[in-house]
Amino acid sequence: MKFIVIEKEHRPHVALIRLNRPKELNALNLELMRELKQGLQELDKDEGTRAIVIAGNERAFAAGADIKQMAGKNSVDMLKIDQFSTWDQIRKTKKPIIAAVSGFALGGGCELSMLCDMIIASETAKFGQPEIKIGVMPGAGGTQRLTKALGKAKAMELVLTGDFLSAHEAEKHGLVNKVVPVEFYLDEALTLAQKISAMSPLAVALAKEAVNRSFETFLDEGLHFERKNFYLLFNSEDQKEGMEAFIEKRPPKFTGK
């Protein structure tokens, strides 16, 4: 892998993916996104991994899709390349993904953080959809996910002006889970991932799927979907172990079976 680095040594059952194009502020070119998709697919299959953190560096999570790679393209080129099809694959990741955001999370970078399940931000984080300033608009989910997170008025303002949202504003509007000083943001994200990785991986995967379904469906269908996943878990050993451990007043030992 050239543009991402996968590290597994930080916490048990937690994998960290670092975006690694620092000179270009981690601009998301096609190759980086392909590697990210592949890395996530491998980690999704890896039995030793239960939660994933995606981080950039202190200056930038990612400053958007690679403008230099897109600048000369026309609509037919863009349709043929279909660069966002890799994003559909990333969206299918079953394990929980936490974005650890410091510095710029702009355009595709903001969209990538919102594609993750949770966001831990450093106080220096800046979120925004500045595509309007370069004559286009968000293309990887920004108009949908930002609107769902912030509500129509604020999302419309950001998408139409390209203004940035500070970490504390993002927290106030519910876009991020927590804001911490820059020296702690990665540690905080890894700690959250570790906490989740102590749970039953089956229950985590089905619960993630059900929460995400609430964005994609009407309440009735969402409730039905949630209930089906809940009942399904009662065929797992982890459900038996988790409930027995509670009754026996001891910590559970989850195996993913």
Ligand code: CAA
């Ligand atoms: N694409 C390609 N290169 C980028 C980039 C991007 N999105 N963002 C930054 N870079 C490059 C810069 O060109 C520069 O390269 P050189 O040193 O070779 O000139 C390098 O990264 C450092 O950037 P700056 O010198 O601009 O750093 P700065 O601190 O002065 O400014 C910034 C930082 C405000 C983030 C500025 O770089 C910027 O505005 N970047 C573009 C942000 C943007 O418009 N993102 C949306 C892209 S479109 C998109 O994402 C579509 C979608 O929906 C998926």
